Amino acid sequence: MAKVECEVHYCVLENDKGYDQDSVQVTCTRCNHEVESYGQSERSVRRCFFLLKEECPRGERNYYTAGEAEEDSGPEVRILPPPKDEPQWKDIDNSEEAPF
Numbered sequence: 819m820a821k822v823e824c825e826v827h828y829c830v831l832e833n834d835k836g837y838d839q840d841s842v843q844v845t846c847t848r849c850n851h852e853v854e855s856y857g858q859s860e861r862s863v864r865r866c867f868f869l870l871k872e873e874c875p876r877g878e879r880n881y882y883t884a885g886e887a888e889e890d891s892g893p894e895v896r897i898l899p900p901p902k903d904e905p906q907w908k909d910i911d912n913s914e915e916a917p918f
């Protein structure tokens with residue numbers, strides 16, 4: 819069983835009732851087969867992996883994982899560097915030598 823990385827896209831699909839629904843679209847990078855699943859949770863992604871395995875046009879039964887995701891609209895997590903320890907206003911009060 820080979821390990822196949824898939825492209826996971828977060829998108830919006832229209833469900834059978836005609837409403838927009840947050841969904842995932844997963845593409846097999848080996849054969850470009852594409853499956854979709856409603857919802858954007860990990861469960862939905864795993865459902866897509868299952869579908870890829872079932873529906874693979876090449877009849878391959880691979881182990882599918884999320885490869886490098888191209889997240890156009892998905893939540894983005896950025897780790898910000900800690901704020902720099904810059905002197906703020908404490909050095910400004912230099913009034914001791916003020917000429918009176």
Ligand SMILES: [Zn+2]
Nearest residue numbers: 846848849874
């Ligand atoms: Zn495939």
